[in-house]
Amino acid sequence: MHPSPLRIGLLGCGVVGSGLVGLLGSRERAVTDAAGGPLRLSRIAVRHPSKQRDVDLTGVAIGDDPVAVADAEDVDILIELMGGLEEPLAAVRRALERGIPVITANKHLMSAHGPELEALAVAKGVALRHEASVGAVIPVLQSLDQGLRTERCSLLVGILNGTTNFILSTMEREGRDFSEALDAARTLGFAEADPSLDLSGADTAQKMTLLARRAFRTDVPHGSIPTEGIVGMEPEDLRDAERFGYVVKLLGIGQRLPEGLDLRVHPAFIPKRYLLAAVRDEYNAVYLRGDAAGSMLLYGKGAGALPTAQAVLGDLIAVARERRLCAANGTPPPAASAPGMPHREPEARLALDDVRTKVYLRLTVQDQAGVLAQITQRLGAAGVSVAQMFQEPFVRGEASITLLTHEARDRDVRDAVAAIAALPAVRRAPRSIRIFDR
Ligand SMILES: NC(=O)c1ccc[n+]([C@@H]2O[C@H](COP(=O)([O-])OP(=O)(O)OC[C@H]3O[C@@H](n4cnc5c(N)ncnc54)[C@H](OP(=O)(O)O)[C@@H]3O)[C@@H](O)[C@H]2O)c1
Incomplete structure (x- = not known):
């Protein structure tokens, strides 16, 4: 005979929440077996409780107060899928304070308040899991x-x-061009009505914060990763990448260097032969290199109702099993429930200014004697040397010069680009994209 159901309080029943309710219904038997007993949705909080939803919520108490769900006597596990920051924070804190395990998909919450919430979870001996917050179904x-x-x-x-x-x-x-590609993403449901967090790189930076805390076992304060997005990307940038044997990707980069931990988010040229270069369209991937393990690539769908709900369900099953096991043995949950916590060592950070990087530069210049010499002089003065160069023929008195530099200090490259931009013969703001080929 199965034990009595574990009761779930769900905050949010939008894209991911509805996906989760659907999976709990359609896979009930498998979920019950995997979780070591039945799970039952007892309460949900949504912003508009009377809204029609295309999932079956029969028997579920529906309200609009997330903290009330976190506080309810008939909730054994809280799942936060409402998004935002302050409102989910209050509810998640409340649940943890009461000793209720929490699962969330909220990268913003975990980036901004993860360490505090994990410490609270450890103090209360309960699980706090958030697999879906990075790369959705990819089990990174x-x-x-x-x-x-x-x-x-x-x-x-x-x-x-x-x-x-x-x-x-x-x-x-x-x-x-950029705006046509953004329209296509919106039409296919791959971009939200307001995609600014995605385009600015902020979404990637929040996920990198979560990954870097774990991968490098160190504190990474929210908002501390230098971040550039893809707004302003031009088709010529991608064409030039192809010409030189690269593709352009928005990367989250973390590398442990002798000078310190290098963390950054920006678009980059990566060699076409890299596995990451083959990660296209809405897919996500995480490439890892470990001293013992060598290279690994984790790949899959990083968003969407079902891929994200599947990751939440994985966390839910793990929490339910753990809870049942601990209840049966009369023991507290293992330390692995709050995995980001142990063994954190402060790690020196390498400032972006001091990162050494190669760069692609595209300059639109006037047909004028000595312009190339002026450009190379500005680069040379900043200690930046040119590895490759390509010049288009002049058309109507203007030409495009494309350069790839050797490795140089990031700050020096930016100074050189600013000096080049100020040359009278340079017609428009130079395009500059870092190359990542480690
Ligand atoms: N969508 C994805 O592919 C994806 C992938 C990975 C992670 N995530 C994360 O998952 C979370 C949910 O995303 P989503 O796409 O499912 O969002 P969504 O479709 O906008 O759904 C949000 C849900 O939360 C409810 N809600 C919002 N504010 C509330 C409040 N103050 N009180 C009560 N309920 C409130 C909404 O209620 P109403 O329905 O009544 O408006 C809605 O049901 C976010 O943290 C997101 O970053 C999403």
Whole structure:
């Protein structure tokens, strides 16, 4: 005979919440077996309780107060899928304070308040899981927390945002400009009505914060990762990448260097032969290099109702099993429930100014004697040397010069680009994209 159901309080029944309710219904038997007993949705909180929803919520108490759900006597596990920051924070804190395990898909919440919430979870001896917050169904947090828990990661590179990856893939494949590719992403449901967090790189930076805390076992404050997005990307950038043997991707980069931990988010040229170069459209991937494990690539759908709900369901089953096991044995949950916590060492951070990087530069210049010499003089003065150069023929007195530099200090490259931009013969703001080929 099965034990009595574990009762779930769900905050949010939108894209992911509805996906989860659907999976709990359609896979009831498998879920019950995996969880060691039945799970029952007892309460949900949504912003509009009277809204018609295309999932079966028969027998579920529906309200609009997330904290009331976190506080309810008939909730054993809280699942937060409402998004936002302050409102989910209050509810998640409340549940943890009461000793109720929490599962969330909220990268913003965990990036901004993860360490505090994890400490609270440990103090209360309850689980706090958030696999779906990074790469949705890709089991990257689980891998870092379990199989790779004792690994020393030297490099982590992620394509962590499906919207921007779709836009860059469309521009590359179809030669479309940025706004056309964004429209295509919206039409296919790969971009939200307001995609600014995706396009600015902020979404990738929040996910990198979560990954870097685990991969490098160190504190990474929210908002501390230097971030650039893909707004302003031009089809010529992607065409030039192809010409030199690269593709353009928005990357989250974390590397342990002798000078310190290098964390950054920006678009980058990566060699076409890299596995990450083959990650296209809405797909996400995380490339990891560990001292013992060598290279690994985790790949899959990083968003969407069912891929995200599947990751939440995985966390739910793990929490339910753990809870039942501990109840049966009369023991507290294992420390692995709050996996980001142990063994954190402060790690020196390498400032972006001091990162050494190669760069692609595209300059639109006037047909004027000595312009190339002026450009190379500005680069040379900043200690930046040119590895490759390509010049288009002049058309109507203007030409495009494309350069790839050797490795130089990031700050020096930016200074040189600013000096080049100020030259009278340079017609428009130079395009500059870093190359990542480690
Ligand atoms: N969508 C994805 O592919 C994806 C992927 C990975 C992670 N996530 C994360 O998953 C979370 C949910 O995303 P989503 O796409 O499912 O969002 P969504 O479709 O906008 O749904 C949000 C849900 O939360 C409810 N809600 C919002 N504010 C509330 C409040 N103050 N009180 C009570 N209920 C409230 C809404 O109620 P109403 O329905 O009544 O408006 C809605 O049901 C977010 O943290 C997101 O970052 C999403």
